[in-house]
Amino acid sequence: MNTEAVVEFLGNVPLLQRLPSSLFKRIAEVVNFKHYEKGDYVVREGEVGDGIYFVWEGEAEVSGSVHAEEENRLEYQLKRYDYFGHATSTSVHVADIIALTKLTCLVLPHEHCSLLQSNSIWSADKTLETSALVESILHLEPIELNIFQGITLPDAPKFGKVFGGQLVGQALAAASKTVDSLKIVHSLHSYFLMVGDFNIPIIYQVNRLRDGRNFATRRVDAIQKGNIIFTLLASFQKEEEGFDHQEATMPSVPAPDVLLSLDELRELRLTDPRLPMSYRKKVATTKFVPWPIEIRFCAPNTSTNQTKSDPSLRYWFRAKGKLSDDQALHRCVVAFASDLMFSGVSLNPHRRKGFKLASLSLDHSMWFHRQVRADDWLLFVIVSPTACVTRGFVSGQMFNRKGELVVSLTQEALLRMASPPNPPAVSKL
Numbered sequence: 001m002n003t004e005a006v007v008e009f010l011g012n013v014p015l016l017q018r019l020p021s022s023l024f025k026r027i028a029e030v031v032n033f034k035h036y037e038k039g040d041y042v043v044r045e046g047e048v049g050d051g052i053y054f055v056w057e058g059e060a061e062v063s064g065s066v067h068a069e070e071e072n073r074l075e076y077q078l079k080r081y082d083y084f085g086h087a088t089s090t091s092v093h094v095a096d097i098i099a100l101t102k103l104t105c106l107v108l109p110h111e112h113c114s115l116l117q118s119n120s121i122w123s124a125d126k127t128l129e130t131s132a133l134v135e136s137i138l139h140l141e142p143i144e145l146n147i148f149q150g151i152t153l154p155d156a157p158k159f160g161k162v163f164g165g166q167l168v169g170q171a172l173a174a175a176s177k178t179v180d181s182l183k184i185v186h187s188l189h190s191y192f193l194m195v196g197d198f199n200i201p202i203i204y205q206v207n208r209l210r211d212g213r214n215f216a217t218r219r220v221d222a223i224q225k226g227n228i229i230f231t232l233l234a235s236f237q238k239e240e241e242g243f244d245h246q247e248a249t250m251p252s253v254p255a256p257d258v259l260l261s262l263d264e265l266r267e268l269r270l271t272d273p274r275l276p277m278s279y280r281k282k283v284a285t286t287k288f289v290p291w292p293i294e295i296r297f298c299a300p301n302t303s304t305n306q307t308k309s310d311p312s313l314r315y316w317f318r319a320k321g322k323l324s325d326d327q328a329l330h331r332c333v334v335a336f337a338s339d340l341m342f343s344g345v346s347l348n349p350h351r352r353k354g355f356k357l358a359s360l361s362l363d364h365s366m367w368f369h370r371q372v373r374a375d376d377w378l379l380f381v382i383v384s385p386t387a388c389v390t391r392g393f394v395s396g397q398m399f400n401r402k403g404e405l406v407v408s409l410t411q412e413a414l415l416r417m418a419s420p421p422n423p424p425a426v427s428k429l
Contacts (some may be wrong), residue, residue, distance in 0.1 A: 011180025
């Protein structure tokens with residue numbers, strides 16, 4: 001059996017959804033195939049066995065279940081993707097396992113069962129402490145089958161609430177962990193339903209809508225305090241040879257290496273006499289928390305959040321630090337970063353002195369066209385073709401440094417005047 005088929009199988013085993021995809025190939029290289037006829041004992045009570053068994057084909061049954069009540073009998077039958085056994089050679093089986101049909105199992109020997117342990121869902125060689133910050137932000141704890149928990153790290157972007165990009169990235173991570181590693185997300189559509197509280201964990205419930213040979217579909221609900229605050233629908237595809245053309249052209253912009261970082265730009269704006277003193281004082285006194293994404297604007301300007309400008313923006317971005325080599329992770333990071341400065345572009349023509357405007361994301365859609373590395377520079381080209389009533393619309397394209405269009409995006413946001421703070425209560429005494 002070829003390694004790719006085994007890797008695809010392992011990606012569908014519920015026990016393994018917490019493992020980084022890089023481990024699947026390593027496990028596939030050391031498992032053994034074992035075949036049994038109907039009625040054969042796979043393991044006997046009191047025996048050590050050979051390791052962890054994964055049912056590849058056929059069915060088996062735990063001995064004694066034939067005496068159980070009929071409605072409970074299925075609970076003791078083992079089918080494709082089910083598993084049993086022990087990771088250590090010191091434990092013995094407490095029941096017989098008997099083949100109900102012709103049966104094939106993959107067996108992971110005891111000496112290789114350490115491969116089932118990992119501190120990160122993205123890398124077998126890193127811990128959360130040694131990973132890039134954005135990789136740690138997108139780490140999830142598997143709670144049970146199809147259920148994951150995410151948190152907002154102290155150094156994660158917040159903006160007074162759970163950052164929308166965090167919801168998109170973590171929800172996509174949850175969906176990706178329930179799909180075999182040979183299928184990669186090619187499109188997603190999401191809705192922001194309620195504001196998230198960054199002080200409490202977020203539960204991600206994955207619904208497996210479809211599993212086909214080449215495509216899989218997942219719906220993910222993000223839940224806090226019993227309420228669905230965000231929902232995402234994602235489609236995954238197994239890569240294959242096909243057609244290729246590109247009409248979109250990357251605009252001519254300066255290379256990221258010659259542009260200022262956000263940190264450098266912030267320092268310059270503190271002393272730029274072309275900017276209002278009130279703005280410069282606000283920048284100087286506002287606590288600055290560096291983002292896990294490095295951004296470099298293609299056209300530095302003197303605009304502020306109260307200065308009217310064109311509804312467009314171009315900037316280079318990449319993750320800070322080296323990311324694990326997992327294409328699913330890189331697409332989750334791109335999804336995370338895509339919401340940092342997207343919908344606000346639709347506010348640009350409406351900014352003016354004395355008016356405070358706010359945008360709140362309503363929906364967010366992405367199409368991944370080609371392989372992408374989020375720790376290498378990507379050019380984000382954003383334009384807002386229209387805003388009407390209280391909704392602004394933005395579309396975007398992401399290019400790699402070779403000029404290849406790797407991602408297309410759209411987003412709609414709620415645009416409103418920011419509510420003024422409530423005046424202090426005045427005593428009537």
